[in-house]
Amino acid sequence: MQAFFANPEASAVTSDPVRLQDMPPQAQRAISAYLDNPGDADAAPEWTEEDVVHLHWRLLLELRRLPDPETPLEEKLDTLAWALTDPSLDGRPFSFANCLRVVGTSPMSPTPYFGLIQVDEIRAWLRTNSRKWIDATIARYxxxxxxxxxxxxxxxxxxxxxxxxxxxxxxxxxxxxxxxxxxxxxxxxxxxxxxx
Known part of the structure; x- marks a missing residue:
């Protein structure tokens, strides 16, 4: 997990909003079609497996902002609440555990393959470091x-x-x-x- 935080320059990139032009072409078309005709609620945008994997990855990238003292306190609390949520919710779409599973096992993942990992170990690591990260932000006030x-x-x-x-x-x-x-x-x- 330490490698996830090893590139502080990359973490600065994650603070930028997701830009439409940075998304895969099919996701761009799906979002554009939805924005052009939002009244058609029955027509769900078509997402490829790659789009879904990248969306899971994007959620996990929020973890990179935790060590940064400049990250707002509310963002840190929100990210930690998501990651440290009740394990009974781990099977839900876009839960922390599900994001780790999807990104870790998909061949379409933007990361090197790391397979299934013990979510509880990652959560324990987050709990161990969370006080230090929150204190760094609070110290700015x-x-x-x-x-x-x-x-x-x-x-x-x-x-x-x-x-x-x-x-x-x-x-x-x-x-x-x-x-x-x-x-x-x-x-x-x-x-x-x-x-x-």
């Missing part, structure tokens, strides 16, 4: 945000689930308030009466 996250992690996670920009909005609101306070402090130094 002001002290009061760090204290809030450590004191009420579940509450903060709920706020982020509702609004991924919640932490940024709180920081901006507090900075605006502090700016107002700076001007108030300047006024406090002025004499209360102007001499005549």
């Amino acid at each position: 002001p002290d009061w945000v760090q204290a809030l996250i450590k004191a009420q992690p579940d509450w903060v996670a709920k706020q982020l689930a509702r609004n991924p920009q919640w932490v940024n909005e709180q920081i901006k609101a507090r900075q605006a308030t502090q700016q107002d306070d700076l001007f108030a402090a300047c006024d406090a130094g002025l004499p209360s009466q102007v001499p005549s």
Whole structure:
């Protein structure tokens, strides 16, 4: 699994949105057809096996962003929640375990063949490293945000689930308030009466 994170330059690429022109031609046609006529709900886009494998791979690429302190906290929590979900859901389409199975065993995978792997071992490795990765992101926030996250992690996670920009909005609101306070402090130094 360490090799998955061995290329930090490649992880920067994953932060870019998926571009239509980067997809296989058949996927491009299927998406274009859907966008041109979204009213036809019965006509499902045609996906090749290669398209499906690449979609599973794209989901796994999100794991590369976990060690990066610049990755937003909400993204890290979302990725970890997906990867560390209840093992009873492992058989569902696009679950973490299913993505590992599809990418690891398909001859159409963009990675070298690695076969079936023990999902529990990968999850244990993620759990072992997750605190360090989350702490690296939290360390970028002001002290009061760090204290809030450590004191009420579940509450903060709920706020982020509702609004991924919640932490940024709180920081901006507090900075605006502090700016107002700076001007108030300047006024406090002025004499209360102007001499005549």
